[in-house]
Amino acid sequence: xxxxxxxxxxxxxxxxxxxxxxxxxxxxxxxxxxxxxxxxxxxxxxxxxxxxxxxxxxxxxxxxxxxxxxxxxxxxxxxxxxxxxxxxxxxxxxxxxxxxxxxxxxxxxxxxxxxxxxxxxxxxxxxxxxxxxxxxxxxxxxxxxxxxxxxxxxxxxxxxxxxxxxxxxxxxxxxxxxxxxxxxxxxxxxxxxxxxxxxxxxxxxxxxxxxxxxxxxxxxxxxxxxxxxxxxxxxxxxxxxxxxxxxxxxxxxxxxxxxxxxxxxxxxxxxxxxxxxxxxxxxxxxxxxxxxxxxxxxxxxxxxxxxxxxxxxxxxxxxxxxxxxxxxxxxxxxxxxxxxxxxxx
Amino acid sequence: xxxxxxxxxxxxxxxxxxxxxxxxxxxxxxxxxxxxxxxxxxxxxxxxxxxxxxxxxxxxxxxxxxxxxxxxxxxxxxxxxxxxxxxxxxxxxxxxxxxxxxxxxxxxxxxxxxxxxxxxxxxxxxxxxxxxxxxxxxxxxxxxxxxxxxxxxxxxxxxxxxxxxxxxxxxxxxxxxxxxxxxxxxxxxxxxxxxxxxxxxxxxxxxxxxxxxxxxxxxxxxxxxxxxxxxxxxxxxxxxxxxxxxxxxxxxxxxxxxxxxxxxxxxx
Amino acid sequence: xxxxxxxxxxxxxxxxxxxxxxxxxxxxxxxxxxxxxxxxxxxxxxxxxxxxxxxxxxxxxxxxxxxxxxxxxxxxxxxxxxxxxxxxxxxxxxxxxxxxxxxxxxxxxxxxxxxxxxxxxxxxxxxxxxxxxxxxxxxxxxxxxxxxxxxxxxxxxxxxxxxxxxxxxxxxxxxxxxxxxxxxxxxxxxxxxxxxxxxxxxxxxxxxxxxxxxxxxxxxxxxxxxxxxxxxxxxxxxxxxxxxxxxxxxxxxxxxxxxxxxxxxxxxxxxxxxxxxxxxxxxxxxxxxxxxxxxxxxxxxxxxxxxxxxxxxxxxxxxxxxxxxxxxxxxxxxxxxxxxxxxxxxx
Numbered sequence: 001x002x003x004x005x006x007x008x009x010x011x012x013x014x015x016x017x018x019x020x021x022x023x024x025x026x027x028x029x030x031x032x033x034x035x036x037x038x039x040x041x042x043x044x045x046x047x048x049x050x051x052x053x054x055x056x057x058x059x060x061x062x063x064x065x066x067x068x069x070x071x072x073x074x075x076x077x078x079x080x081x082x083x084x085x086x087x088x089x090x091x092x093x094x095x096x097x098x099x100x101x102x103x104x105x106x107x108x109x110x111x112x113x114x115x116x117x118x119x120x121x122x123x124x125x126x127x128x129x130x131x132x133x134x135x136x137x138x139x140x141x142x143x144x145x146x147x148x149x150x151x152x153x154x155x156x157x158x159x160x161x162x163x164x165x166x167x168x169x170x171x172x173x174x175x176x177x178x179x180x181x182x183x184x185x186x187x188x189x190x191x192x193x194x195x196x197x198x199x200x201x202x203x204x205x206x207x208x209x210x211x212x213x214x215x216x217x218x219x220x221x222x223x224x225x226x227x228x229x230x231x232x233x234x235x236x237x238x239x240x241x242x243x244x245x246x247x248x249x250x251x252x253x254x255x256x257x258x259x260x261x262x263x264x265x266x267x268x269x270x271x272x273x274x275x276x277x278x279x280x281x282x283x284x285x286x287x288x289x290x291x292x293x294x295x296x297x298x299x300x301x302x303x304x305x306x307x308x309x310x311x312x313x314x315x316x317x318x319x320x321x322x323x324x325x326x327x328x329x330x331x332x333x334x335x336x337x338x339x340x341x342x343x344x345x
Numbered sequence: 346x347x348x349x350x351x352x353x354x355x356x357x358x359x360x361x362x363x364x365x366x367x368x369x370x371x372x373x374x375x376x377x378x379x380x381x382x383x384x385x386x387x388x389x390x391x392x393x394x395x396x397x398x399x400x401x402x403x404x405x406x407x408x409x410x411x412x413x414x415x416x417x418x419x420x421x422x423x424x425x426x427x428x429x430x431x432x433x434x435x436x437x438x439x440x441x442x443x444x445x446x447x448x449x450x451x452x453x454x455x456x457x458x459x460x461x462x463x464x465x466x467x468x469x470x471x472x473x474x475x476x477x478x479x480x481x482x483x484x485x486x487x488x489x490x491x492x493x494x495x496x497x498x499x500x501x502x503x504x505x506x507x508x509x510x511x512x513x514x515x516x517x518x519x520x521x522x523x524x525x526x527x528x529x530x531x532x533x534x535x536x537x538x539x540x541x542x543x544x545x546x547x548x549x550x551x552x553x554x555x556x557x558x559x560x561x562x563x564x565x566x567x568x569x570x571x572x573x574x575x576x577x578x579x580x581x582x583x584x585x586x587x588x589x590x591x592x593x594x595x596x597x598x599x600x601x602x603x604x605x606x607x608x609x610x611x612x613x
Numbered sequence: 614x615x616x617x618x619x620x621x622x623x624x625x626x627x628x629x630x631x632x633x634x635x636x637x638x639x640x641x642x643x644x645x646x647x648x649x650x651x652x653x654x655x656x657x658x659x660x661x662x663x664x665x666x667x668x669x670x671x672x673x674x675x676x677x678x679x680x681x682x683x684x685x686x687x688x689x690x691x692x693x694x695x696x697x698x699x700x701x702x703x704x705x706x707x708x709x710x711x712x713x714x715x716x717x718x719x720x721x722x723x724x725x726x727x728x729x730x731x732x733x734x735x736x737x738x739x740x741x742x743x744x745x746x747x748x749x750x751x752x753x754x755x756x757x758x759x760x761x762x763x764x765x766x767x768x769x770x771x772x773x774x775x776x777x778x779x780x781x782x783x784x785x786x787x788x789x790x791x792x793x794x795x796x797x798x799x800x801x802x803x804x805x806x807x808x809x810x811x812x813x814x815x816x817x818x819x820x821x822x823x824x825x826x827x828x829x830x831x832x833x834x835x836x837x838x839x840x841x842x843x844x845x846x847x848x849x850x851x852x853x854x855x856x857x858x859x860x861x862x863x864x865x866x867x868x869x870x871x872x873x874x875x876x877x878x879x880x881x882x883x884x885x886x887x888x889x890x891x892x893x894x895x896x897x898x899x900x901x902x903x904x905x906x907x908x909x910x911x912x913x914x915x916x917x918x919x920x921x922x923x924x925x926x927x928x929x930x931x932x933x934x935x936x937x938x939x940x941x942x943x944x945x946x947x948x949x950x951x952x953x954x955x956x957x958x959x960x
Contacts, residue, residue: 006457016456098432149949153359159952165716166949169886173941176810180935184803191802195792222453229448235397235428240501241421241449271785287434287441322793329786336765336778 021284021293028280028296032080032303039079039307040072043315070202078201078265079306079320080299081209083272085262087298088220088291090273091280092255095227095289096248097157103273104259107160108168110268112142113260114194115171115178117267121190122182129204131193136264142171143256196269196321198306205265212261216254221291223247228288269321271328272298278335346409347373348537349394349424349505354403356389356561363389364561366403371505371554376531376538378548381558382582387541388429388509390558394539395426395507407505421449425503427494429510433482439493440478443469446500468499472526488519495526506530508540512547520544524551545582549573549597557581573597585610637905640898644912648695651919655691656684659926693816694922694936697877697884698915700828703835704873705888706895706910710842710903711866712773715896718889719874722780722867725883726787727758728875732808733794736801744815747808748823751879758783759871769860772849776867811884811937813922824876831873832911838866839903846901884937887914890948897951917944 008014040056041047045067047055054060055068093104105111116138120126126134147155150163175194179187192199226247229237238244259273276298280290283297305327306320349371356364363386371377371394379387392398393405396412405412412420425446433442446468447461469475472492477485482493491511498506508527512520528551531538542548548555549569556566559581565572575588578599585602592598602610656672657663661683663671670676671684701719708717719725731754735741741750758780763771765779795802844857852859877884891914892906899905918936921943925934 008458012458013454014457015454149953152953161716162952163949165889166945166952169890169941169948170945172885173810173938173945176806177934177938179806180810184799187802187806188796188799191792191795195796225448225451225453229445231432231434232442232445233428233430233432235392235426236431236497238397238417239395239421239424239426239428239498240446241418243417270788285436287437318793318796322789322796325789325792326786329782329784329789332778332782332785333765336775336782339778340767340775 018284018286021286021290024280024283024293025296028283028293028300032083032296032300035300035303035307036076036080039076039303039310040068042307042310043067043072074203074206075198075201076303077206078209079198079303081206081213082198082262082266082269083276083299083302084295085209085213085258085298086269086272086302087276087280088217088295089255089259089262090298091277091289091291091294092220092227092251092258093273094277095231096251096255098231100278101274104255105168105273107143107256108146108164108171109139109143109256109259109263111168111171111175113139113263114175114268115142117193117264118175118178118182118190121193122178122186125186128200128202132205132264135193135267136260139260139263140256142167143260192319193267194321195319196267196324197319198266199316199319201265209261209265212257216258217295220251220254223251224289224291227251227291231287231289267319267321269302270325271331272301272324275328275331276301279331347371348408349406349539351390351393351400351405352403354393354400354405356386356393356398357401358389358398362401362561367561367563368403369394369556369563371537371539374531374535374537375554376527376552377540377554377556378552379539379541379556379558380543380545380548380581385558386561387558391426391507391509391539391541392428395424396420397426397428418449421501421503423503424505424507425498425501427498427506427508427511429513431494433490435483437482438478439474439480439482439485439496440465440469442482442493443474443496443500446497449501464500464502468496471499471529472496488515488522491515491519491523492526495523499530503536505537505539508538510541510543512542512544520547527551545573545578545599546591549599550591550594569596573599637899641908641912644909644916648912648916648919651916651923652691652695655694655919655923656687658923659683659687689818689821690813690816690922691919693821693880694813694919695915696821696824696828697813697881698887698918699832699911700873700877701884701888701918702891702910702912702914703832703907704870704877705914706892706903706906707835707838707842707866707870707873708888709892710846710906711863711870712777713846714773714777715893716889717777718886719870719878719883720784720885721777722762722870723758723783723787724755724780724871724874725878725885726784726791727754727756728752728878728883729805729809730754730787730791731757733791733801733805736804737794737798742804744808745817745820748820748879751882752824752827752875755875755878756871758787759867759875763864763867769864771863771867807935808882810935811882811940812935813881813918814933814935816880820880824880827872827876831869831876834865834869835873836907838862838869839907842866842903843901846903882937884918884940886941886944887917890944891917894948894951 005017005019006014007017037049037052041049041052047064047068051060051064052068055064060068090103093102094100113135116134117131120131120134124130146164146167149167150160179190182190226242229240229242230244230247234244277290277294280293280297284290284293302320305323309318309320309323347370351367351369353366353368355362355366367390369390379390381387389398393400396405399413407415407420407424443465447464450461469478472495474489474492474496477489482490485493511523515523524547527538527540530536552569555569555572557564557577564581565577573588575586578584578586585607587600587602588597589600590598653668657665657668663680663683667680668684671681705718708719708722709715728751731750732747735747735750741747762776762779762783766776795805841857841862844852844855845859845862849859892910895906895909895913899909917940921939922936924943925936925939928934
């Protein structure tokens with residue numbers, strides 16, 4: 001147990017700490033915060049990092065205060081929370097399904113949320129908040145529909161995937177239809193939303209996300225030990241006293257809620273849910289679901305990608321989803337090359 | 346009364362019924378071995394006894410209580426299981442994997458006590474994997490890996506231990522290694538062991554109590570010396586054979602009849 | 614034809630018993646008859662209803678009357694639907710066998726992304742605006758991505774996992790590019806939103822003639838590959854032991870799938886779901902033998918595609934719904950129904 005430290009109290013209590021994993025969490029958190037400060041300073045009206053920090057502490061001038069606190073801070077907070085939710089949701093999905101390439105999209109959450117958002121944008125020309133609510137309803141309704149349609153004396157994993165494909169195909173067709181009947185302005189807005197974007201996000205989006213994370217993250221972390229055991233298969237973990245079915249159901253619901261809310265807030269930002277847990281695992285080099293590090297990795301990834309998009313293409317020219325999509329492709333290629341070289345695939 | 350028993354259980358996967366109205370008693374402090382032909386329900390019975398499979402009817406009792414109604418961790422401190430299929434997480438070390446056997450003894454605020462540490466060391470020593478402690482499980486040979494998994498089950502420190510075909514995929518020397526280890530656990534530590542074994546001769550040599558299953562029913566049970574006869578083997582496995590005394594241990598040794606002799610009786 | 618016969622576990626080694634073979638052959642004929650009916654319906658039904666007499670007139674005694682012109686137009690549309698359907702069904706079946714993934718479709722190997730990226734490039738940077746102008750771009754895009762995936766997947770040492778990973782990676786990057794262009798170029802978005810759903814409406818004789826040779830070659834190649842792919846399905850080692858040339862089979866399968874999908878997508882846009890659904894459904898009643906899966910898929914895919922096209926013309930009269938939308942909306946529920954009906958043990 002090279003990298004594991006155990007802290008014991010005289011009363012017989014003990015806490016185990018994986019030093020490397022803890023270090024990774026701290027570093028990722030710092031990276032995410034640093035990127036956030038830089039991102040707040042980036043835009044048509046650039047502000048230096050020092051001034052950003054000063055303004056956040058309440059010592060800026062009036063103009064800076066308005067830009068930082070009203071315009072850019074909520075946007076960055078949404079980015080952090082969305083990234084964190086996607087990272088954690090992805091890690092949960094990959095651990096529960098024991099498939100490192102699975103993501104909540106098996107449940108059609110992305111397509112469903114898109115349908116909800118598109119209905120609001122195209123048919124009702126809805127406000128940002130209405131679009132968010134529509135996306136949330138669409139995502140959850142699609143997830144629920146797939147689950148119920150796959151239910152037949154229990155939900156079988158493969159049947160869930162198949163039904164998910166069927167429902168996603170239908171919803172995708174509806175989305176395509178909505179795009180063809182919309183006027184061009186709405187269509188542009190819809191495509192931006194479908195790509196995943198943080199632009200124009202304000203405090204209204206921050207609070208629900210924050211509230212949900214405040215409830216779900218602790219709930220998930222409390223069940224993390226059971227999830228660690230479940231890596232060894234249902235039988236072994238069941239024999240060790242894990243209530244496999246209950247832990248699985250609870251964590252799946254949490255993952256769905258986290259992903260659906262994040263998608264509703266920022267659109268279906270691709271690849272964060274898939275890559276954040278994988279990258280986190282490579283950094284911590286430890287088995288286990290790596291929940292906290294995935295969460296921090298997701299937040300750091302999304303904010304950094306948004307900053308990269310703004311720096312490369314100019315303020316609010318391209319939504320963050322373009323960058324995460326391309327980065328996702330590059331990551332998969334890198335994975336292909338390294339895994340091949342290691343002879344694993 | 347014995348600690349572990351099944352009372353007229355009906356076992357089924359989906360609609361496929363494996364066993365009906367099956368009752369089994371596991372004698373305390375025995376090394377019980379379940380044998381039978383493929384698909385006779387022996388692994389299914391073991392899964393039911395270890396609460397991995399809920400009986401459609403009937404009940405499995407552990408210390409007089411219905412096993413499903415007991416708190417999961419409490420059962421896990423009494424009864425351990427080494428299933429046939431288990432997955433070693435990527436990049437886990439031997440010591441870490443064995444340590445995971447301590448789960449039922451831990452809690453959020455009691456994650457790794459000195460007792461845990463001691464038991465893990467002890468379990469690795471007993472199974473002879475102490476030198477492998479810092480190696481990755483993926484790098485081990487089949488025999489080493491099986492001993493690591495047994496060490497994990499031992500670290501659970503349960504008076505009852507169930508093993509589902511612990512010798513599959515091992516070569517003959519490692520098969521005997523694993524069975525010797527089981528015999529030791531049974532004789533020196535007084536644990537009750539229940540194993541499903543493929544090899545009838547291994548079963549007859551190591552078991553103190555043998556249960557012969559066929560099509561979900563018990564055909565015979567008792568000490569190997571009392572029940573293993575040519576008639577029983579023919580009835581359970583449909584194989585003509587002679588049963589002689591094992592020259593090493595005096596336990597029954599099953600020698601299948603020669604092909605020609607079997608063909609001759611089949612023709613007559 | 615969706616009789617619930619138990620799935621066959623034996624592949625090539627044991628020939629199916631004569632009765633089962635007879636049933637399958639009969640089923641194939643029945644499917645063919647349905648296809649003919651659907652094709653006739655596709656000519657007769659539309660914004661303007663035609664009587665069977667008028668259809669006959671237009672087909673065999675063309676005098677240039679209004680009815681005859683309509684028949685001509687619908688004839689090319691039906692022909693394109695037939696071709697595209699055959700191509701998508703065969704390509705899906707070959708891809709699923711090649712990747713040993715029962716859920717593989719052209720999207721998995723990035724072919725659709727390649728075609729889409731090429732078309733958006735054509736619109737934005739080359740000023741191409743007509744549907745027939747997209748054909749070569751789309752085909753080239755799909756072919757380029759097919760080759761790239763093959764190369765990245767390890768060419769001669771390609772394995773199903775590597776191919777899928779390479780396809781997903783390239784798709785991701787290309788869709789990023791596609792979205793970036795659509796967001797910044799309104800004209801491109803305006804064209805692409807119609808092209809990406811997939812439609813048969815643009816069918817012209819020249820388009821058909823452009824893609825016909827590719828689809829013909831690809832179809833023959835697929836059917837020839839049935840036997841070696843059956844061996845490959847048993848796993849690499851067994852396939853080699855049976856004497857199958859693994860590398861050649863993989864390379865040719867990839868080629869066939871790329872050519873077929875590329876041609877279909879070039880002519881009608883990326884029609885999703887047909888290539889995935891039809892072979893998957895077919896397998897549930899033919900079993901894993903590709904010598905049956907391929908012909909069934911080749912016949913039933915155009916049935917779905919043409920049926921959807923007819924429906925799309927009827928429900929939204931006088932305008933119409935694109936075929937890509939309708940195939941998913943009627944195919945999706947059918948697929949889910951079939952998935953639910955099967956027992957878990959067979960999945």
